[in-house]
Amino acid sequence: MIRVQREDFDVGVELDKLTRGNRTIGGLASFVGLVRDLHDPQEDGVAAMTLEHYPGMTEKMLANIEAEAHRRWQLDASLIIHRYGRMEPGERIVLVACASRHRDAAFDACRFLMDWLKTKAPFWKLEETASGERWVEARDSDDAAARRWTKDPKAAE
Amino acid sequence: MIRVQREDFDVGVELDKLTRGNRTIGGLASFVGLVRDLHDPQEDGVAAMTLEHYPGMTEKMLANIEAEAHRRWQLDASLIIHRYGRMEPGERIVLVACASRHRDAAFDACRFLMDWLKTKAPFWKLEETASGERWVEARDSDDAAARRWTKDPKAAE
Amino acid sequence: MKILYFAWLRQRVGRAEETVDLPDGVTTVGGLVDWLKGRGPGYAAALANPALVRVAVNQEFARLDAPVKASDEVALFPPVTGG
Amino acid sequence: MKILYFAWLRQRVGRAEETVDLPDGVTTVGGLVDWLKGRGPGYAAALANPALVRVAVNQEFARLDAPVKASDEVALFPPVTGG
Numbered sequence: 001m002i003r004v005q006r007e008d009f010d011v012g013v014e015l016d017k018l019t020r021g022n023r024t025i026g027g028l029a030s031f032v033g034l035v036r037d038l039h040d041p042q043e044d045g046v047a048a049m050t051l052e053h054y055p056g057m058t059e060k061m062l063a064n065i066e067a068e069a070h071r072r073w074q075l076d077a078s079l080i081i082h083r084y085g086r087m088e089p090g091e092r093i094v095l096v097a098c099a100s101r102h103r104d105a106a107f108d109a110c111r112f113l114m115d116w117l118k119t120k121a122p123f124w125k126l127e128e129t130a131s132g133e134r135w136v137e138a139r140d141s142d143d144a145a146a147r148r149w150t151k152d153p154k155a156a157e
Numbered sequence: 158m159i160r161v162q163r164e165d166f167d168v169g170v171e172l173d174k175l176t177r178g179n180r181t182i183g184g185l186a187s188f189v190g191l192v193r194d195l196h197d198p199q200e201d202g203v204a205a206m207t208l209e210h211y212p213g214m215t216e217k218m219l220a221n222i223e224a225e226a227h228r229r230w231q232l233d234a235s236l237i238i239h240r241y242g243r244m245e246p247g248e249r250i251v252l253v254a255c256a257s258r259h260r261d262a263a264f265d266a267c268r269f270l271m272d273w274l275k276t277k278a279p280f281w282k283l284e285e286t287a288s289g290e291r292w293v294e295a296r297d298s299d300d301a302a303a304r305r306w307t308k309d310p311k312a313a314e
Numbered sequence: 315m316k317i318l319y320f321a322w323l324r325q326r327v328g329r330a331e332e333t334v335d336l337p338d339g340v341t342t343v344g345g346l347v348d349w350l351k352g353r354g355p356g357y358a359a360a361l362a363n364p365a366l367v368r369v370a371v372n373q374e375f376a377r378l379d380a381p382v383k384a385s386d387e388v389a390l391f392p393p394v395t396g397g
Numbered sequence: 398m399k400i401l402y403f404a405w406l407r408q409r410v411g412r413a414e415e416t417v418d419l420p421d422g423v424t425t426v427g428g429l430v431d432w433l434k435g436r437g438p439g440y441a442a443a444l445a446n447p448a449l450v451r452v453a454v455n456q457e458f459a460r461l462d463a464p465v466k467a468s469d470e471v472a473l474f475p476p477v478t479g480g
Contacts, residue, residue: 012169019191023246026193029267030186031260032172033397037180051396052321054389057373082396089180094397103188103271104302110186111264114397122370122389123396124321135322138393145261190480208479209404211472214456239479251480271480279453279472280479281404292405295476 001078002062004053006085009095018077019099025076027103029110031096037089046089047128053084054122065116069098072112073105080113082121112149119146158235159219161210163242166252175234176256182233184260186267188253194246203246204285210241211279222273226255229269230262237270239278269306276303315384317350319360320391323367326360336384343369344378346388366392398467400433402443403474406450409443419467426452427461429471449475 001018003009011032019025037046062080069078077099087093096117098109125136158175160166168189176182194203219237226235234256244250253274255266282293315336319327340349347369351361361367369376370389382388398419402410423432430452434444444450452459453472465471 010169011172012167015168015189019189020247023192023194025191028189028191030188031264032176032185032187033260034176034182034185035180036183036258053396054318054320054370054373054391057370057389060373090177101193103190107188107264107268107271114260114264118397119394120375121396122320122391122394124392125395126321135392136395138395142397210479211401211403211453211456211474214453214472217456275480276477277458278479279403279474279477281475282478283404292475293478295478299480 001080002059002066003079003081004055004058004062005081005083008083008092009081011092011095014079014081014095015097018079018097022076022099024101025099026101027106028097028099029103029106030098031094031110031114032092033094033114035087035089035091035093045129047130048086048088049128050086050126051084051093052124052126053082057122058082058084061121062117065113065120068116069109069113073098073100073109074102075100075105075109078109078113080117082117082123084123115142115145115149118142158237159216159223160236160238161212161215161219162238162240165240165249166238168249168252171236171238171252172254175236175254179233179256181258182256183258184263185254185256186260186263187255188251188267188271189249190251190271192244192246192248192250202286204287205243205245206285207243207283208241208250209281209283210239214279215239215241218278219274222270222277225273226266226270230255230257230266231259232257232262232266235266235270237274239274239280241280272299272302272306275299315346315382316387318387318389320389323360323391326356328356336382341381341383342378343371343376343380343382343388346382347378347390350390361390368393398429398465399470401470401472403472406443406474409439411439419465424464424466425461426454426459426463426465426471429465430461430473433473444473451476 019028035049075098079097081095096113098106100106119142127134192206232255236254238252253270255263257263276299284291316333318331324330340346351358368391371386399416401414407413423429434441451474454469
């Protein structure tokens, strides 16, 4: 299941909904991405962040990514919730969760979803700092993380 | 933080507490283990499960495992909650969560905690089935999973 | 053709969306990008570095040699940074 | 010495806990396990397969050659299956 929304989400409620009634689930791996304020002396503190997205394509890409995870691993349930709009440090941005009979599949699929989402879902982060606005640049490490999954899919199972 | 308890826990509340007020956290990886009823025609259905543990040693081992994760990865916060006593299919058994500036550290540490916990924390599962009680046997795959982390710790970072 | 712009690419072009009449001879994503560059200094600045421009045709990522036609929805944007 | 038993090992021995007087000559985990085997058929059955017996001394995993003394808390149990 995928959701793209402006409002915050309740992690406990979402995870409960995902597993309730399914007694074949042995493990539920999840990841929550948060707005971070590094207070790095080298950088400005981040006062807030605005996530821009491409309505329509976002939903399409998230659904594609989720379908790919289900092709690669035996999952009982999965969920991607991604917010857009303005958020302050400490706020939740994204929730990804995968439930499976086995914990390895749940962990692998959850990480795969995050890695692919980071490089394939059309979101852009605009940070507000004391010295003005700046667009967050794509990171090579995210590309490298996504490439972990481009080898033989079987190798990741 | 570690907790060993008979009662259930609220995943959303626990995860919120773990990250609240810390604005350097970029990612929170978590895992929930559930009582599974496979309804496998090869096996009996599991009506319930009782987790026996070794009070005192359990807390000691969980604290050791958590400390080891903090030595290996840069974590802002971590949590292990493990239940004991009788549980029915669908009930939560364990929650492991790791928060870090970076998602790779959060994911790796969370998985490490689960893998080590499975092989080092003194818990034993007794399943109730239609044909009687049976003790769950240790799985080679859990030993193999734990061995993933016994190589050079740096390699896992 | 409907064209969408996002993030700093949108800011440099100065608009989020426009509908253009595709000139004859523009049949690929690469041809479209080259043609757009000539539409003004904002476009030229936005599209100056091809390494920082991603293109989606009908909401799917597309390479420079992918075909485009008048009925397509084309989006131009920088590398994505969500999650 | 305080000795604890868990899971099916506890069931086979027939008790969860006991306090024993360590005989002279029993100075290691291995020596203790051998001595316990002679205490009755339940003990012998519980400890028959060394591959399925784990030992903790003072709540830390210990190998067969680890030393034991009267003031220790020793626990015997099968491989763990939590999580």
